[in-house]
Amino acid sequence: MASSQRTSSTGPTEPTRWLGAAEMRAWRGWVDTIGPLSAALEADLVPFGLTNGDYEVLAWLSDTPDAQMRMCDLAERLRLSPSGLTRRLDGLVTNGLVSREPSADDRRVMLARLTPAGRAHLERTAPHHLDSVRRHFIDLLDPAEIDALGRAFDKVRAHLRGEQNDRS
């Protein structure tokens, strides 16, 4: 993006290693793909009355033995703030896909539980969503690229997790 930049004025005497062509391609590719890809996946969910976020809630709950999760655990899974999760669940609850139930063990805790209707709707939606992920992303890539992406993302997340722990 910044090809017209001249020597930076206030750099503390470090050379400022600019991005090479391949590095720039990867970086701009990342930035410019996030929006369109998310939008395409979300558009394919519209007929089912779900957003990407809604789908993730149902998917995480269904991956659980008793189809329920504590709010705080679910919020962590979704990388969502507590208040964000509260509001997201509001919609799913009024649509009857998820129920809120206080925990018997710990009365501070609210359990988000997948209702039968929610499970049915997820099972109806999942094949189409999976197809969407394949069409817009996975099936466009060859196995070597799939593998490289998996390794790359793992490295980045490991690095970020380490930094986060350093700060705490």
Next chain:
Amino acid sequence: MASSQRTSSTGPTEPTRWLGAAEMRAWRGWVDTIGPLSAALEADLVPFGLTNGDYEVLAWLSDTPDAQMRMCDLAERLRLSPSGLTRRLDGLVTNGLVSREPSADDRRVMLARLTPAGRAHLERTAPHHLDSVRRHFIDLLDPAEIDALGRAFDKVRAHLRGEQNDRS
């Protein structure tokens, strides 16, 4: 309850090809990396009083021969709605980094122009932002992975661009 699902064009009961382990790793990696990586980059911009979006505005403007752009062109570059760009510029204008000037050629058009202060601030910020991109992303990967990411994102965007044109 918006279960407006009308099984659009898809025929019934196709085998539903689930994701293999490598495919799942790449997919989850993508989904789970977007948030943390964007947050880390944004956090590194806080000392400079900029968001990722603000930085992109300054960067695109600085890449232009006369450091100015029509609002609509800038909105397209940033994949932002017209109203979204108006509001984003509001902040930059009040901070004196960008100025709004009506175009002489076409009186419908507003030009967003990088002010001297804006250019100075960008040149002060750019090295740190670049370093941030390297630390959290680029420098974690080896050349083969960089190349694979570049190719992969190019493919995905080419596919999405094609689909978008089909709809219009």
Next chain:
DNA sequence: GCCGAGTCGTTGCACGCGCAACTTTTGCGG
């Protein structure tokens, strides 16, 4: 037992964004 610190979830507020409606201006076809 009890009290203080920590945890869990919700609510008020602010912010950023998209959509729809509107005004101004341009350009094209008659």
Next chain:
DNA sequence: CCGCAAAAGTTGCGCGTGCAACGACTCGGC
């Protein structure tokens, strides 16, 4: 030259989210 569709930008509104404050509850030390 006129009239009307299209384009550019702003504003009102709604939505989703994070942060801070709060009430409810749990747990550990005394």
